[in-house]
Amino acid sequence: MSENKNKYLMFLGCAIPYRVSAYEISARKMLQKLGVELVEMPEFNCCGLPLDPVSHEMMLILAARNLALAEQKGLNIITLCPGCAGTLKKVNKILKEDKALREEINKHLKEAGLEFKGTVDAKHLMQVLIEDVGLERIKNSVVKPLTMLKVAEHNGCHILRPKEYIGFDDPEDPKTLKTLIEATGATCLDYMDETECCGAPSVGVSDKVALQLARDKLNHIKMVDAEAMITICPFCHIMYDTNELRIEKMFNETYGIPILHYPQLLGLAMGIKPEELAFNELRVDVSKILKKVTESEN
Amino acid sequence: MSETEEKRIKASEIDPKFKYEIAKMHGGEKLMRCFQCGTCTSDCPVARFSETYRPRQIIRMAQLGLRERVLSSDTLWLCAACFTCTDRCPQDVEVASVIRVLRNLAAEKGYVPQVFKEQATSILESGYAYKIPELRIKKRETSGLPPLPKGNPESIRKSLGDVGFLKFLECAGEKK
Numbered sequence: 168m169s170e171n172k173n174k175y176l177m178f179l180g181c182a183i184p185y186r187v188s189a190y191e192i193s194a195r196k197m198l199q200k201l202g203v204e205l206v207e208m209p210e211f212n213c214c215g216l217p218l219d220p221v222s223h224e225m226m227l228i229l230a231a232r233n234l235a236l237a238e239q240k241g242l243n244i245i246t247l248c249p250g251c252a253g254t255l256k257k258v259n260k261i262l263k264e265d266k267a268l269r270e271e272i273n274k275h276l277k278e279a280g281l282e283f284k285g286t287v288d289a290k291h292l293m294q295v296l297i298e299d300v301g302l303e304r305i306k307n308s309v310v311k312p313l314t315m316l317k318v319a320e321h322n323g324c325h326i327l328r329p330k331e332y333i334g335f336d337d338p339e340d341p342k343t344l345k346t347l348i349e350a351t352g353a354t355c356l357d358y359m360d361e362t363e364c365c366g367a368p369s370v371g372v373s374d375k376v377a378l379q380l381a382r383d384k385l386n387h388i389k390m391v392d393a394e395a396m397i398t399i400c401p402f403c404h405i406m407y408d409t410n411e412l413r414i415e416k417m418f419n420e421t422y423g424i425p426i427l428h429y430p431q432l433l434g435l436a437m438g439i440k441p442e443e444l445a446f447n448e449l450r451v452d453v454s455k456i457l458k459k460v461t462e463s464e465n
Numbered sequence: 466m467s468e469t470e471e472k473r474i475k476a477s478e479i480d481p482k483f484k485y486e487i488a489k490m491h492g493g494e495k496l497m498r499c500f501q502c503g504t505c506t507s508d509c510p511v512a513r514f515s516e517t518y519r520p521r522q523i524i525r526m527a528q529l530g531l532r533e534r535v536l537s538s539d540t541l542w543l544c545a546a547c548f549t550c551t552d553r554c555p556q557d558v559e560v561a562s563v564i565r566v567l568r569n570l571a572a573e574k575g576y577v578p579q580v581f582k583e584q585a586t587s588i589l590e591s592g593y594a595y596k597i598p599e600l601r602i603k604k605r606e607t608s609g610l611p612p613l614p615k616g617n618p619e620s621i622r623k624s625l626g627d628v629g630f631l632k633f634l635e636c637a638g639e640k641k
Contacts, residue, residue, distance in 0.1 A: 181594040184601065184613050192608055211614035212592040212621050213584075220542075220565055221572040221581045222630035223491060229588070232624055261491075268491075279624040328548035329559070338552055364510045364547035371580045372542045379514040380545075445608070 172299040174204040175245035187401040189445035193430035214251040230258035235281040244289040253325035255289035257332040310438040312352025319393035320344040323400030351436035365406040425453040483530040492562025505550035518543040536571040592616015
């Protein structure tokens with residue numbers, strides 16, 4: 168494993184360049200302020216997760232290719248997407264432990280001049296923040312504590328489960344995102360069924376089920392009067408931000424809960440100007456929160 | 466046919482070897498440990514809102530060897546892969562992974578929702594699971610983002626080699 172804790176290979180995934188650039192823009196700004204250096208992938212292919220349902224073998228090969236590319240660079244991978252992080256972590260662990268499978272997958276990689284050796288690590292942004300950057304450095308970067316805000320967190324499944332492969336935080340009572348939110352000065356509220364899935368993977372198969380899942384969460388967050396939901400996953404973000412208005416119409420309800428990417432929240436606390444954090448890309452109106460932050464005196 | 470008759474299991478439907486086939490596949494190893502407690506279904510967020518999706522039932526159908534019935538079932542594709550069932554199973558069955566094994570077997574038989582075919586095709590063509598609009602790629606520069614890393618379709622093809630699903634994709638393409 169590369170020991171460098173300040174330099175990572177940035178693995179963007181597919182969803183972020185496709186339609187969640189606000190997450191990327193704000194994450195890069197935030198990481199730059201924290202002194203984390205990012206190197207771009209020399210070439211890219213999907214982590215493989217979307218194809219696991221139809222071909223586990225294809226998923227293994229696609230993920231192993233990315234790990235092998237990172238090994239050539241001698242850098243650990245950072246991802247913004249828990250799906251990518253979960254997949255790369257899982258495959259890294261499986262191939263390190265299962266020699267026969269590793270040999271089989273390496274036969275495939277060899278055809279493309281690649282080899283999986285198991286020498287790098289893959290981490291999600293949140294894991295890099297808490298383990299490598301460290302809470303102290305994050306707290307020290309805060310120049311404008313967001314004490315005026317009460318928000319709720321949404322972790323996303325693949326950053327936590329299955330615990331046997333991921334081994335990060337407690338899937339039944341996750342604390343990391345809360346800790347990171349509180350480092351900005353904001354209050355992070357507890358609510359019912361915090362670890363429930365957003366429903367995004369069911370979109371396209373059953374939109375009805377997917378939207379009901381998203382609505383359930385919005386309901387629970389509304390019940391505790393959270394002013395915003397904070398996410399760390401592009402898919403969860405799409406699920407809530409893009410669909411909130413649709414859900415409001417469908418069920419004749421009003422939520423008005425803005426969905427922020429965590430780096431946007433920390434970015435505000437770091438004193439980065441809102442216009443540099445791509446708030447204009449969010450669908451749900453965020454002006455109330457921004458007004459509250461910019462008008463506060465602290 | 467009445468609903469009860471449709472649900473009735475016929476001996477001719479049962480393939481006793483099916484469970485061993487699943488247990489040989491990565492993630493399916495612990496299928497036989499399931500004693501039908503129902504923790505998976507009661508904790509499943511999808512089951513809460515779906516009238517048909519019940520992970521316990523899918524696992525039982527697999528154990529019983531109802532190959533055709535389970536593989537052709539639409540509900541198989543409803544799992545959101547949140548892995549709550551896997552984490553909470555008292556018998557340590559990787560429930561979501563057994564369902565993934567079943568989906569893989571279903572895919573080999575041609576039961577695949579369109580969305581997966583589109584994503585696989587896109588990955589083979591560009592490396593990305595979605596077709597990223599030119600406008601988005603151009604906009605990166607004005608947003609101060611580095612250029613998007615390029616896919617290497619030739620290299621991807623080479624390393625995928627003769628993976629089963631590829632053959633299926635090609636057949637599906639020829640049929641058009």
